[in-house]
Amino acid sequence: MDPKRKTMFKLVGVVVFMGAMAWAAVPAYNFFCKVTGFGGVTNTADAGSDTVLDKEVTIRFDASLNSGMPWEFKPVEREMKIRLGETGLAFYEAYNPTDRPVAGQASYNVTPYSAGGFFTKIECFCFTEQVLMPGERVDMPVTFYVDPDIATDMDGKYVHTITLSYTFYENDLPEGYAALADETDATGATSLN
Structure with a gap:
């Protein structure tokens, strides 16, 4: 085979390989974080x-x-x-002070990061998108526990306080709500019929 053609095939192979690795990087990183608790990513359970141990931990x-x-x-x-x-149950309050429906999704993590692999959510408002109507106020629950194995983990056994943090981001409204938002914009009032 011609050396120029051989070099071209190798370069194309490298580009395809690098593209595949870039495509797989995010799912692989998310899987790694979920398995190890790296970066404060929590576990989920049904x-x-x-x-239940007698040892207490403070959740902030x-x-x-x-x-x-x-x-x-x-x-x-x-x-x-x-x-x-x-099993713990905590609530977060959200309020939409605007005159339009607003959709949001919460991202979350726990600190210290060494506790991430032991903090387990059973139910959480962060698992689904939330839509609040104009002036709506809601209490959103999170049900969780801290895995007792943290008491024997090399780093985890020194954790006495865990902070659960959420950040809400605005999303585009789902289709049914988008029509309601358009109606609200056009009339200045919201119809909930």
Whole structure:
């Protein structure tokens, strides 16, 4: 084979390989974070822990909004103490002070990062997109537990306080709500019929 053609095939192969690696990087990184708790990514479960220890941990709750998100958003309770393995229930309050429906999605993490792999959510408002109508105020629950295995983990056993943080970002409205928003813009009033 001609050396120029051979070089061209190698370069095309490198470009295709690098493109495939770039495409796979985000899902691979997300999988890595979910498995290891790296970066404060939490676990999910269908039910609470089977084991509850007498050791307590303090859970702090933090809330913020991405710039441009018009909601008001805060934890109802700033902190709580729970035993390792015990199921906790906390609420965050969101309020839409605007005259239009607003959709939002929450991103989350826990600190210290070493606790991420042990913090497990059973139910959370962050799993789905939230839509608030004009003037609507809601309490959004998160049900969770801290895996008792944290007590024997090399780094985790020194964790006494875990902070659960959420940031809400504005999303485009889903189709049905988008029509309502257009109607609101046109008339200046919202019809909830």
